[in-house]
Amino acid sequence: MLEDELNVSIRQREGVSIIDLMGDVTTFAEEKINDAYRQVTEQGARTVLLNFRQNDYINSAGIAILIGIVTEVNRNNQKLAVSGLSQHFQKIFRMVGLAQYAEIYQDEDEAFQAFKSALAES
Amino acid sequence: MKTTYHSASMELSIPSELGYEIIARDAVAVFALRLGFSPERVEDLKTALSEACINAIEHGNLLTPGLRVHIACIYDHERLIIQIHDQGLKRYACTTTPLTTAEKIAGLGSMRGMGLLLIEQLMDEAGFLPDAQDGNCFRFTLYR
Numbered sequence: 442m443l444e445d446e447l448n449v450s451i452r453q454r455e456g457v458s459i460i461d462l463m464g465d466v467t468t469f470a471e472e473k474i475n476d477a478y479r480q481v482t483e484q485g486a487r488t489v490l491l492n493f494r495q496n497d498y499i500n501s502a503g504i505a506i507l508i509g510i511v512t513e514v515n516r517n518n519q520k521l522a523v524s525g526l527s528q529h530f531q532k533i534f535r536m537v538g539l540a541q542y543a544e545i546y547q548d549e550d551e552a553f554q555a556f557k558s559a560l561a562e563s
Numbered sequence: 564m565k566t567t568y569h570s571a572s573m574e575l576s577i578p579s580e581l582g583y584e585i586i587a588r589d590a591v592a593v594f595a596l597r598l599g600f601s602p603e604r605v606e607d608l609k610t611a612l613s614e615a616c617i618n619a620i621e622h623g624n625l626l627t628p629g630l631r632v633h634i635a636c637i638y639d640h641e642r643l644i645i646q647i648h649d650q651g652l653k654r655y656a657c658t659t660t661p662l663t664t665a666e667k668i669a670g671l672g673s674m675r676g677m678g679l680l681l682i683e684q685l686m687d688e689a690g691f692l693p694d695a696q697d698g699n700c701f702r703f704t705l706y707r
Contacts, residue, residue, distance in 0.1 A: 500613050501678040512668050529606040536684055538664035
């Protein structure tokens, strides 16, 4: 009855696969997030950016889904980054250890500046 | 004119259905803000409250339609105490150390099970009341 609506969409920017997540990330989000990740992987994604937008609610079930994505990213030798989280959820991601597996950026533009700097240094 | 509360309390009762924890969370957040807790601490409280309600709904009441989760909020000037009481189809007080994210990624256990860890890290005090009657009672406290 009270299932939350999460809008998930995928797009490409400068060779990076972006998964936009708008809404609540809870147990109800599993299929949508996993489908989006599967799609970008089938398209050959090497770097995946999870771009959170207006996410007022990410609970432990949502974090579990993201840990599952990290597992797949490691298995597929991809790189994972995260942007757009509120200060609170940045803290939560660090608290549970997700920040060890995904760089956290304030927003999409900051993420791309970092990607470009890393590319220039390599 | 700003109202000063020296003591205050509030009680809520929600069905054992995922999604209702968001309504409880929002109500308790407004209560805490009115009591003068900072927005940052209220964000911590929102996460803790949601996780405690989810545990009560999923693990205490086993997602059983018709059962309720009772939430009591008691403020005594220096601290806000929250008690989450389910109807206890199952005792679920966690006695083992939860797996770390690294262990979960390594496939050593379920991806779930981080709720209690989050509550304990975000709140000043947290734990099950051992002598709770008719169900599990989880209590956590936020100090000023």
